[in-house]
Amino acid sequence: MIFQSVMKRFSSGFYDVEFYLFIVKNPLLNFNFAPMDNLNPAKLIECASIEEIPSLLHSERRVVVIIDQTVKDLYGKYFPFEQITAEASEKNKSLQMAGEIAARLMDLEADRDTFILVVGGGILTDLGGFVASTYFRGLRCGYVPTTLLAQVDASLGGKNGVNLDGYKNILGVIRQPEFTVICPAFLKSLPLHEVNEGLSELLKTFILFSSDSYKGLVNSLMKARSGASDSMSMIAPYISEAARFKTQLTARDLYETGERKLLNLGHTFAHAIEKECGISHGEAVAAGIVLAAKLSVKLSVTGKTTAEKIENDFRLLGLRTASPVNTMTLADAIKRDKKRSGDIITFILIEKIGKCVTYPLPVNRLEEYLYDLY
Numbered sequence: 129m130i131f132q133s134v135m136k137r138f139s140s141g142f143y144d145v146e147f148y149l150f151i152v153k154n155p156l157l158n159f160n161f162a163p164m165d166n167l168n169p170a171k172l173i174e175c176a177s178i179e180e181i182p183s184l185l186h187s188e189r190r191v192v193v194i195i196d197q198t199v200k201d202l203y204g205k206y207f208p209f210e211q212i213t214a215e216a217s218e219k220n221k222s223l224q225m226a227g228e229i230a231a232r233l234m235d236l237e238a239d240r241d242t243f244i245l246v247v248g249g250g251i252l253t254d255l256g257g258f259v260a261s262t263y264f265r266g267l268r269c270g271y272v273p274t275t276l277l278a279q280v281d282a283s284l285g286g287k288n289g290v291n292l293d294g295y296k297n298i299l300g301v302i303r304q305p306e307f308t309v310i311c312p313a314f315l316k317s318l319p320l321h322e323v324n325e326g327l328s329e330l331l332k333t334f335i336l337f338s339s340d341s342y343k344g345l346v347n348s349l350m351k352a353r354s355g356a357s358d359s360m361s362m363i364a365p366y367i368s369e370a371a372r373f374k375t376q377l378t379a380r381d382l383y384e385t386g387e388r389k390l391l392n393l394g395h396t397f398a399h400a401i402e403k404e405c406g407i408s409h410g411e412a413v414a415a416g417i418v419l420a421a422k423l424s425v426k427l428s429v430t431g432k433t434t435a436e437k438i439e440n441d442f443r444l445l446g447l448r449t450a451s452p453v454n455t456m457t458l459a460d461a462i463k464r465d466k467k468r469s470g471d472i473i474t475f476i477l478i479e480k481i482g483k484c485v486t487y488p489l490p491v492n493r494l495e496e497y498l499y500d501l502y
């Protein structure tokens with residue numbers, strides 16, 4: 129009761145400062161005033177070195193780290209807290225593993241004042257974020273993403289969840305961590321194929337909102353490929369910029385009713401390609417973006433040079449540009465896309481590099497639109 133009435137007055141705005149002081153200074157109110165259903169965007173913290181990260185938690189009474197097994201082997205010593213490990217695999221992104229982690233939290237007697245730090249790639253931030261959101265109806269948490277994909281995409285925007293019976297992300301919630309640490313130093317140990325998984329999403333971000341950053345990133349990556357520079361230091365600023373962009377965009381549209389849909393650029397194609405031939409998500413996204421560019425030309429949303437530039441850049445960067453799946457199979461798979469709405473499926477098309485639009489298409493004309501795209 130007292131909590132509810134305090135919350136009511138606190139949210140009225142007028143009493144903010146007065147009640148904040150009342151809460152933090154009143155020794156009779158022995159609870160940590162932190163929103164458990166946190167929907168505010170996570171604070172992005174840029175860290176140049178991994179060693180700096182634990183100091184961010186100096187004021188926490190207790191921290192438990194949920195960490196990827198591989199990341200623990202490489203960097204576990206930098207996180208001097210109690211640790212729960214999980215192997216990163218889609219099979220482990222499951223209710224069973226979430227239950228096992230929660231059981232470990234109970235063994236450790238983690239209480240509502242325990243802060244959960246999730247350290248790892250997108251599998252861990254999805255899984256650990258889901259546990260942190262549901263254990264005791266939600267503990268405060270922070271993310272330390274350690275893959276490129278997680279730094280520019282998976283750890284941002286508040287979506288978490290687990291797979292069910294082989295279907296991806298069936299159970300989950302939207303709930304923001306308190307902070308996300310962007311530390312490109314982790315990427316030095318990331319295998320190249322995992323870097324490429326994140327690269328398509330990084331390039332996608334700039335195709336969506338900044339032609340200058342897209343050009344700058346492509347140039348830096350080309351130089352890095354030719355051995356002329358240290359790739360990580362060259363792309364670090366672009367990682368931060370992309371992370372900021374996704375954080376801001378998803379804060380404006382947390383539940384994907386509007387502009388958040390733009391982040392699906394290339395993904396309608398990618399999901400269909402992945403389903404049909406089992407190539408990795410990152411590869412499918414790269415091929416999907418190239419197809420979206422070609423569809424944009426076909427529907428006169430953009431000129432030929434835009435699509436040719438994207439395809440050429442992706443090829444030079446060693447990303448996949450062609451779909452291994454034929455048009456008819458692709459159209460069939462797209463019709464089963466979960467984002468289909470009745471007779472309409474909405475594609476994200478490219479007007480120019482730096483500006484994309486949503487474009488609804490009637491499902492019954494898909495074959496016609498996709499014919500000849502390759």
Ligand SMILES: NC(=O)c1ccc[n+]([C@@H]2O[C@H](COP(=O)([O-])OP(=O)(O)OC[C@H]3O[C@@H](n4cnc5c(N)ncnc54)[C@H](O)[C@@H]3O)[C@@H](O)[C@H]2O)c1
Pocket residue numbers: 196197198199202216217218221248249250251252254274275276277278281282283284285286287288296297314315316317318319322325
């Ligand atoms: N919630 C979202 O908004 C969102 C968005 C995109 C993707 N996702 C999810 O993200 C997951 C994929 O994430 P991912 O690509 O990061 O994969 P991942 O978490 O499986 O990590 C990839 C591999 O890299 C290893 N690894 C992690 N960090 C490392 C490091 N610094 N050095 C060496 N090895 C390291 C992991 O152990 C793993 O083997 C998928 O489950 C996908 O559904 C979620």
